Amino acid sequence: MIRLLFIILILIPTTAHAYLDPGTGNIIINVLIGGLAAFLYSLKGLFYRIIKGRKNTNQVPKTYREIVIFNEGKQYWGTFKPVINSLISKKRYFSYYTLDIEDPALSIESEYMQSRFLGYGWWARFRFLRLEGSIMLSTTPNIGTPGYPLKRPSKIKKLIHVFHSINDISAYRKGSLDNYDVVIMPGDFQAKSIREIEKVRSLRTKELIALGVPYLDDLVSCKKDTVYDKNAKTVLIGSSWGTKGCLQSYGSSFIRYIAVAGFNVIIRPHPQSVKTEQPLLAKIKSELDGIRNVIWDETISPAESMNRADILISDTSSIRFDFAFIYEKPVITLDIRADEMPGYERDDMKEIWTDTSSHEIGYVIERNEIHDLVPAIKRALENFDTSTLRAIRERTIANYGKSGEAIAEYLCKSESVK
């Protein structure tokens, strides 16, 4: 038996070398030290709790629990950043919960803000369910919808949704806002469709308020007017994710087609694709590997790529409106038909705002016209009109560039009314 134990001890590090990814070779030694450290840490905690009477609680103090912000992942940081900054400058206490350990908000150190990473998998969902607060601001649709992972926390009194894109709810999955009490809309254009769905599903009437889209605040401030490549025009391909994304439904061939025509191409997959569709991205990358004038952008903020691009090709993604409204440059929409994306709110909607406005901000290319893409890009670059885009923006977006402040103001008011 002793011999066996000895062999165990000897085998472990070697097996690590034999099979694990290189670099984790000394893993067992780390683990041994880690285990010891964990034991000592717990012992210390126990000591302070018993001897010094220090409380050991995981809960955020009550002061911070009036306003709660919940973020699903770092990709929505742009949506919350202006609101958080505004709340801090207003000296309002609030708590912030995230499902992403790399959420930049976790590194903010402010006496007014308590932030927590909720963990992974079922443990995170369990902790989410136990959150307490008067109001919770979230941009995650389908909280509490049957079949979706996040249930509505019972101790949250008012659930507020804020949009992370300029879009109506047609691009949300069914039941997206059914459990929300308040919806902060980018603009009044959305009210019609939300009310329509409430009627179809006999839901109680939500409070709707048009306060804009906060992530535009940041993008507006990042906008630059620099020409990056005088010799060739740059095409930005901004895809949505899942079946409504052009990367999945059109594949890589149209990108090759554009690159061969001499355009610089930047591919910006949806942050959700980066998170959940790595195999698809890997496949497309491999198919485009070796083409020099194609580059990928998987950063959190699209600002840099949008600055560089002369034209955007996209699908159902709301990046089209960001690009058209902020940068006032042309947009081409690749058509993805409704029957190609079942299970979305659009099934219950009579009129889809994005469908009609796609034609207002640029060309729409049908699937069978895909061979016509390059001439369409050239046409769009030649004849587009800045003033039209500006006019559409004026009537669509509320609080353009100042939305974060407006939302923070609303949250403070809403919480104090309570």
Next chain:
Amino acid sequence: MNGNILTNALEMTAKFAYLKIYALTSNFGISLLLLSLVSSMLMILLMRAAKKYPERESKVQGIISPMISKIKNESRGEERHHRISELYRKYAYHPILGLRSAIPVLIQLPFLFAAYIMLSNLSELKGVGFLFVRNLGAPDALLQGNNILPFIMTVVNMTTAIITVSFSSRDKMQACVIALLFLVLLYSAPSALLVFWTMNNITLLIRTVAKQIMRREMRFLFLNLFSREHTSATEPSGFFSTEKLVTVLIPYFALLSLFYLYQAAATFSSFIFSRGTKPFYFFVSSTGLLILLVIKSRFKFLSFGVKIIITCLIVLLIVFCRLWESDIFGTSGEFISVFSLSCITGFILTAAAFFISLFGRDKTVHKEFIPAWKRYLLGFAVAMAPALYIASNNSDYLHGMYYAYYILVIAIFSTCTYLWLVTFSGNLFSKSRAAFFASLFSFLFVLLPVIRSRFVIFSGTDLFFFLLFLCVLVFFSVCEKLLTFNRLVLFAVFFSLVSVISIINRNIDYNIFNSRKTIGIPASLKSIEFKTTPNIYLFVYDGIPNFHVFDYLSIRKDRLKELLDTYEFKVYENTYSLGSDSLGSMASTLNCSPNIYTTDAARNTYSGNSLVSLIFKNKGYKIYNLLTDYHTGTYAVFNKNLVHETYPPVEIDRIRLNFFTTLIRGFFQGEFSSNTKGMKLRGNFTEDDIQKRKLEIIMNKEKMKLVINHSKYPHHAQNSGKCRPDEKDIWIGKYNIALDQMEKDFSTIREYDPNAIVIAIGDHGPFLAGDCARLRDWEKEKISADLILDRMGTMVAIRWPNPVRAKKYDRDLVINPDIFLVVFSYLSGNNEYLKMKPDRTVKEFGVTFREGKLIE
């Protein structure tokens, strides 16, 4: 370690896997390498699943470590603890979570322990050699008593540590120290363990090297080598990814596991059902896989309920067919029952339904510029091309409706592979790519018997079918990724290569096979001098037993006895063979050896590379082999120049590519692809033709000839494991045909070659008692000496030119391998050769048998 359930279970599992692999390869060393490969693969797969835990840990460490250092610098004591606790709370962390980084290591432990315990205790390895290792069960002691393998292992370990780029110098040092510790610890371990261990490390070394090379220079080197513009925008270059390779190989492993699953099920069947349930288990296992495939498929338009119903229907069909089954196959596998056809039809319908469902419904796929129908047509054509090529070459083998089935089976095969790839590969494959690989897979599967037979002809070695398959597949896959060739071009190159080899084969002289090793002849036999050189006829009447068996089975032997008496044959009593199958039995007879021969070795022997043939050939005899493809396979070509005449004549371009039979038998008898021996086609030559040629040879008045013929009559009972009601009558019918043949043979010889030695033997018994098969599930207690003789008892009757001189050998001839030693003694007058008689003990059917009695 006594009573330690865990270690025992581990040891048993490892031993089971190892012996299963051994059963396929019949070589402990190769099995060891395969076991190591399989276990590394399994571990790599498991580790891939557990990878997320260390990743999470390193992510959180990457974030909080700098913060903790900062806190440690800024504060002390209680405040420090408080701030660190706060940080941990923020990041939902506790130091105990650090242990999760060890999960992948823990997963490996059972594998490694299992191997360690099993290989240290496995008695079967004692005395078994492999490559340069003399005894796998003991330390190698290769260099004047010092062990070499531990050093090889250490060198491999250290190399791996040193070349791993991402290792820090501390990691490298640590790995080297551990490698040295290992050297000390395992220095006197059995060689098997070291071979296993070293192979594991080599797998890693290859993986590490491949990873590093693929990432960097090598790829560009290859690209430049083939002067393909790396910047070309129209054709994407290759992208090597282990995931892709693994996914391509999934169907391969699926096939292999199906095969193993079947084998395992067959082994365990006796614990649950009494006997004869082999096919049932195959159906259970394959149905299980089918259910998995159906339920896990991503055809969303089918509700779960519908999927269940489809599955149930398939199962019902199988059960229904099973009930209708009366006779699965004849031993020759040449006719197919209603049951088999129904099953195939069921498979065809199911697969067709899935195939149709692929079009039109699933919209989540990549639509590329080539229309879908063109892609599918292309894939289909690629899979069909070799099928048609082979079908046209085997027109006399496939006939009627089998043509249609043959083509359909390939279509189904390719469809199933395609479904597999599309269903389980996630987004790694576009449908067109999956279709390409599916057709490639079928293409290889169909063409591999050709490749295999070429391989055998050129090299004289017959690789295990699956191994060859794997090699070609990996080769192809790597080429596709490295060379960035257009896939169709690669296909064309491959196809041309095969064709060119075919043409070369057709036009070369087979004497180029000088590398062939002929069997070693003992010095005493090399110098044998014959006093007389009569013609020798060795006539095997397949399955005729000795008289004792006739009595035991209550079958009349009068006519046989009368025939042998009439033609003055000396009948030896209670004789038996050392093998219960024709090939093994005849190989040991012709090599005068007690060895048990594998099918391939036996074919090699029977086709002319035997002790007896070579000795007579050296003495100037002409060897006539009147043997069917079953007996010689492609070795008939390989050993063509060792014999004077082979009949039916061998033609290399008529290699029998019995893909269809193989596939069907694979489904129903668990011989999935392992039986594609690339046998030559008998073509239009029937048994009658062979018998006719035999008589011509007898009549040609040539001196010094050895004529070997193996008649297909009377043969033994069918192999189903159950006696048919009229089993005995059927056998007697065939036995009468054999008697007619005998009479014709003997009378012709008496007329044209009265001074010849005529040896008339059976190669095994008729299998008419017990289960009418190989007693696989028969209770050991019920196995009697008579049952053994029913399988191994053989007629041995020899017509000596000088019976008086032969009389002194009456007591020397008990087993078939004795026959030629007696003949040599008779011809040379030297009784020394009788000392070479092999041991007469037979170990088969779980019992030990010797000279009419069971021992123990």
